[in-house]
Amino acid sequence: MNIGKRSLGLDIKSEKGKEILFALIKKSDVILHNFRAGVVDRLGLDYDSVRAINPSIVYTVISGFGAKGPRSADPAYDGAVQAAAGMMANNGTAESGPLRTGYMPVDLMTGMTAAYATTAALLRKQKTGKGQMVDVAMLDCAITLGSANFSRSEVDDIPDMLIGNQSITSAPTASSFPTAEGSILTAAIMPNHVEAFFDEIGLKEMLNDPKFATREARIENKEIVRDAMIEALKSDTAENWEKRLAPRGVPVAKINSVKETARLEQLQYRNILTAVPAAKGMANGYKLPGAPFTNSEDGPEVMRPAPVLGQHTLEILEEIGIDKSVISTLAAEGVICKAD
Structure with a gap:
């Protein structure tokens, strides 16, 4: 999460700590925080207070439910926001009930949204010289992720669906299936997908039967279709089915x-897993997902690993003109912390 950043350990509740923070704010283009509503007011770091120090600053707030509103002061984590946003109501099965995802899409979406919203505000600042407040809420980002569900619910009045790996089209050919070794997921929805799929797994003749010839007919007889597909797919492994079906135009993995x-x-070819230098206290570097895009010229590069707390305290304070003797006093008083 903190790859590429520097770490300054600072007690911003202390007066001396605030003085240092305000000195940094004066020199900064952006300040970003994820405090809930009310916390920044108590710290004296609300937008109006910060803008008084640096009128052109871009002030980005990330919170669970937004800087204003009836839930603005409520705590939030990814799972709780998934529940609030209706995401869980469309994830799971009738047997399992609503489920959260196995990863944290709301956290990721919120961070990316804050990044491009802040960048847009910086571009505006370059043109106008004016800063602004950017308010990013996890709930808003989660709703954007589920915009297709909102369309079905609010426009078409289709109720939430707990259908597991089954496609929302209800096509029995678009789901997950066990194989001789491992499982695959297919998205064979279009007629050409289904024809190629059934030909490859030895069920082409099935499509000549009026009970299975169209998508509507297959949905009507979906249990029969699924049972036949499961039996056919037992003849090979998931890895081999992917190699056999994908070249035939079937969406499969x-x-x-x-x-x-x-x-x-494919990931190795695109070099998406980025080498990260060894962090302080670690013997070796490691690889993590980097930027999810490539550039024809230059492009993103990891320059430094995630820091330990206070790793760059001395470096940063010296950059803003604080004498080493003063830094030692601040450390002794607990205003700052620095890594060993």
Whole structure:
């Protein structure tokens, strides 16, 4: 999360700590925080107070429910926001009930949204010289992630669906299936997908039967279709089915573990897993997902690993003109902390 950043350990509740923070604010283009509503007011770091120090600053707030509103002071984590945003109502099965996802999409979406919203505010500042407040809420980002669900619910009045890996189209050919080894997920929805799929798995003749010839007919007889597909797919492994079906235009993928994903040839080719230098206290570097895009010229590069707390305290304070003897006093008083 903190790759590429520097760490300054600072007690911003103390007067001396605030003085240092205000000195940094004067020199900064952006200040970003994720305090709930009310906390920044108590700290004297609300937008109006910060703008009084630096009128052109871009002031970005990330919170669970927004800087204003009836839930603005409430705490939030990814899972709680998934529940509030209706995401869980469309994830799971009738047997399991609503489920949260196995990763943290709301956290990721919120961070990316804050990044591009802050960048847009910086571009405006370059043109106008004016700063502004950028208010990013996890709930808003989660709702954007689920915009298709909102469209179905609010426009088409279709109720929430707990359908597991089944496609929202209800097509029995678009789901997950066990194989001789491992499982696959297919998104065979279009007629050409289904025709190629059934031909490859030996069920082409099934499409000549009026009970299975159209999508509507297959949905009507979905249990029969699924049982036939499961039996046919037992003849080979998930890895081989992916290799056989994808070249025929069938949207398909083996269901991989994270370790298997990290070793995918496609990821290696695109160099998306980025080498990170060894962090302080670590013997070796490591690889993590980097920027999810590539550039024809230059591009993002990891310059430094995530820091330990206070790793760059001395470096940063010296940059803003604080004498080493003063820094030692601040450390002794507990105003700052620095890494060993």
